[in-house]
Amino acid sequence: MSNTPEAAPISRRAFLGRIGALSGAAVMYQAMSTLGFAAESSYRAPIDLSGAPRGTSVLVLGAGLAGLVAAYELSRAGYTVKVLEYNQRAGGRCWTIRGGDEFTELGGFRQKCEFDEGLYFNPGPWRIPYHHYGVLDYARRLKVPLQSLNQINDNAWVHSTKAFGGKPQRYRHVRSDFKGHVAELLAKSVNQGGLDTALDVEDREKMLEAMRTWGILDKDYRYVASRAVDGSRGYGVPPGGGLMPKPELSTPLDPKALLQSGLWKNLVTDHDYEMGQAMFQPVGGMDRIADALYREVRQHVQFGAKVVGIDQDDRGVSVSWVDAAKGGTPKVATADWCLCTIPLSILSQIPMRVGDAMQSAINAAAPYVASTKIGLQFKRRFWEEDDRIYGGISYTDLPIGVISYPMEGQNLPGKGVLLGGYAFGPNSYTFASLDPQQRVREAVRLGAQIHPQYEKEFENGVSVAWHRMPYTLGCFAPWPGDTREKHYENLCRIDGRIALAGEHASRLPAWQEGAVLSSLDAIGRMHARITSTGEKKNG
Amino acid sequence: MDERLLLSLVRLAAAFALCAGTTSVAAAPAVPPPESVVANRRFVGEDGAVLYHVVCQGCHMPAGEGAEGAGRYPALANNPKLAAAPYPALTILNGRNAMPALGAFLSDAQVAAIVNYVRTNFGNHYGDAISAADVAKFR
Numbered sequence: 047m048s049n050t051p052e053a054a055p056i057s058r059r060a061f062l063g064r065i066g067a068l069s070g071a072a073v074m075y076q077a078m079s080t081l082g083f084a085a086e087s088s089y090r091a092p093i094d095l096s097g098a099p100r101g102t103s104v105l106v107l108g109a110g111l112a113g114l115v116a117a118y119e120l121s122r123a124g125y126t127v128k129v130l131e132y133n134q135r136a137g138g139r140c141w142t143i144r145g146g147d148e149f150t151e152l153g154g155f156r157q158k159c160e161f162d163e164g165l166y167f168n169p170g171p172w173r174i175p176y177h178h179y180g181v182l183d184y185a186r187r188l189k190v191p192l193q194s195l196n197q198i199n200d201n202a203w204v205h206s207t208k209a210f211g212g213k214p215q216r217y218r219h220v221r222s223d224f225k226g227h228v229a230e231l232l233a234k235s236v237n238q239g240g241l242d243t244a245l246d247v248e249d250r251e252k253m254l255e256a257m258r259t260w261g262i263l264d265k266d267y268r269y270v271a272s273r274a275v276d277g278s279r280g281y282g283v284p285p286g287g288g289l290m291p292k293p294e295l296s297t298p299l300d301p302k303a304l305l306q307s308g309l310w311k312n313l314v315t316d317h318d319y320e321m322g323q324a325m326f327q328p329v330g331g332m333d334r335i336a337d338a339l340y341r342e343v344r345q346h347v348q349f350g351a352k353v354v355g356i357d358q359d360d361r362g363v364s365v366s367w368v369d370a371a372k373g374g375t376p377k378v379a380t381a382d383w384c385l386c387t388i389p390l391s392i393l394s395q396i397p398m399r400v401g402d403a404m405q406s407a408i409n410a411a412a413p414y415v416a417s418t419k420i421g422l423q424f425k426r427r428f429w430e431e432d433d434r435i436y437g438g439i440s441y442t443d444l445p446i447g448v449i450s451y452p453m454e455g456q457n458l459p460g461k462g463v464l465l466g467g468y469a470f471g472p473n474s475y476t477f478a479s480l481d482p483q484q485r486v487r488e489a490v491r492l493g494a495q496i497h498p499q500y501e502k503e504f505e506n507g508v509s510v511a512w513h514r515m516p517y518t519l520g521c522f523a524p525w526p527g528d529t530r531e532k533h534y535e536n537l538c539r540i541d542g543r544i545a546l547a548g549e550h551a552s553r554l555p556a557w558q559e560g561a562v563l564s565s566l567d568a569i570g571r572m573h574a575r576i577t578s579t580g581e582k583k584n585g
Numbered sequence: 586m587d588e589r590l591l592l593s594l595v596r597l598a599a600a601f602a603l604c605a606g607t608t609s610v611a612a613a614p615a616v617p618p619p620e621s622v623v624a625n626r627r628f629v630g631e632d633g634a635v636l637y638h639v640v641c642q643g644c645h646m647p648a649g650e651g652a653e654g655a656g657r658y659p660a661l662a663n664n665p666k667l668a669a670a671p672y673p674a675l676t677i678l679n680g681r682n683a684m685p686a687l688g689a690f691l692s693d694a695q696v697a698a699i700v701n702y703v704r705t706n707f708g709n710h711y712g713d714a715i716s717a718a719d720v721a722k723f724r
Contacts, residue, residue, distance in 0.1 A: 068681040132655045151651035152644075207620075352655055370655070391683040392656035413685035416643075445619040472690045478643030480616065488619055513643050516654020520685050526686065 060509035089180035095123035112547040112565040114339035116385045119560025130351040132517045136340035139170035142331030151514035157482045160506040165463040166331045167421030169510035171558045174326040179557035188338035192326040199438020206443045209307030223278035224310045225302040226269030229261020246343045252474035271295040301412040305536035312441040356398040358543045387548040390450045391519035400541040407537035410529040414520020416474035420489040422466035422507040428499035445473040633702030650705030662707035670715040673700045693717035
């Protein structure tokens with residue numbers, strides 16, 4: 047949907063497009079998100095790798111989701127599989143931090159998570175959209191239970207330090223009132239003849255009817271306090287029982303103050319395909335998916351292996367690796383083929399025998415996006431008990447960006463862990479520059495502007511600044527500028543006996559679905575090449 | 586700040602100090618709070634030391650020592666590549682290898698301030714300062 051300025055009179059189609067834009071979606075879709083690459087998964091069914099030649103070997107580099115999927119499918123198909131993984135765990139960015147977990151950032155900054163039993167935090171991917179069929183299919187096949195994740199919560203807060211005196215507003219108030227005010231303006235414009243060139247008489251009648259219904263306007267096309275409006279935005283005094291107080295009407299936010307507040311930016315997820323409901327999370331943590339895959343292939347996985355060189359000739363590949371902790375003399379792993387899922391930020395630093403086209407592509411997409419996430423444990427679920435927010439996300443213009451509330455343990459007494467910050471861009475560089483506990487401290491101090499209960503109820507926290515993660519040097523490959531157009535296909539084409547996979551080799555950057563689809567696509571093409579040439583071992 | 590929060594933070598800080606005991610993490614200058622150094626998706630302020638410690642040290646580390654894991658961040662300390670000011674200026678503006686371009690987040694004066702800071706700290710002693718006008722030519 048375009049929001050470019052257009053000469054009057056505008057076409058009907060453009061006009062209708064603008065209604066969509068005014069309703070919040072398109073304008074903000076373009077302006078807000080660095081992750082807005084809406085695309086449906088092209089996954090249809092489990093991959094068929096039948097006819098694998100006996101004894102043909104594939105070396106998989108990296109045991110993140112792409113590597114695990116490849117190892118799982120290739121080994122099931124009869125290939126001889128070996129996986130080298132830098133970390134002492136599988137999953138890569140598909141990672142969940144729980145009480146007792148320890149990890150070290152680049153620079154030697156160590157954290158030990160002090161969460162209580164059963165509480166967790168997903169520092170990497172945390173959401174599975176309903177249209178990510180590949181990830182969903184693996185969860186189903188491997189019996190990983192999922193639960194809904196509220197992306198949108200009507201009762202969550204939207205907050206701007208520069209609007210309404212810094213007082214957070216309820217999402218439902220901003221949503222209903224912005225819609226109502228826009229509908230009133232549109233109706234006024236129709237009635238004053240402002241849209242006569244775009245709409246004929248019948249259209250104008252229909253438009254007025256639509257605005258009255260959609261915006262909840264009164265008989266004079268005004269958005270004012272009414273029982274009908276409260277049916278959308280919520281009541282001033284809610285209906286009760288018996289002799290409890292009578293319901294009272296709520297007061298809509300001032301139209302100009304709301305417009306100037308910019309809080310309507312936060313309505314974008316209401317209209318966003320990528321973030322739309324239904325959204326899922328694995329019960330107990332995102333790493334349940336990686337764990338389920340790992341269980342199927344664990345005998346093939348070598349942890350603590352730092353790849354230092356990737357070589358190939360016309361007979362096979364040989365990969366040099368050292369002990370990630372101790373270094374020492376490189377060992378060499380050999381195979382007929384190699385599927386490399388190492389993030390490009392790392393791979394661009396590893397000597398590799400591939401053609402210029404693939405190497406240029408690796409280098410072009412090597413800079414990774416900055417992102418920081420912070421998990422906070424509180425003694426009490428005050429967001430539920432006091433604020434009546436069950437799951438979903440509050441938005442703020444503070445550097446923490448969002449506060450997201452847990453789906454597990456809702457409405458039960460006890461502790462809880464929030465996503466206390468999810469920073470991108472300059473804010474993330476700033477958070478990454480702090481030591482881990484400073485980040486937590488800042489997230490508590492800032493978040494207290496939205497939830498004053500923070501200061502009293504905070505217990506402990508962990509943070510992950512992705513540029514400080516030794517195995518990724520950043521969050522994901524954004525393919526800046528025209529790099530994707532120039533290099534993407536060269537990155538994905540098989541070079542000799544080496545294919546690349548991972549979210550970086552997908553058109554769904556940052557999403558696990560991208561990792562899964564790129565892996566399936568790469569091993570599918572590799573398998574086709576192997577079977578079409580009738581290759582035998584070392585053939 | 587609430588006393589109990591303060592206590593738990595002190596406890597965490599102590600735990601952190603113990604954990605960090607085996608590593609050499611240099612003391613950084615007092616860093617301003619996150620909400621004061623970013624506005625409208627750009628960094629604010631033109632103090633090279635502060636900018637280094639809110640923009641760069643996440644990767645290049647508090648004392649410019651760099652870091653190594655599966656991949657590495659180069660040290661800026663005693664780095665002969667800083668001999669010519671355009672090299673770090675262009676690197677900050679456009680990125681290099683795994684380093685993202687930061688030009689969109691920084692003014693010319695801010696880039697110059699960072700370049701001048703790293704070229705005269707961390708064991709580097711390059712006296713020829715670069716100006717905002719110099720940086721502008723590299724945009």
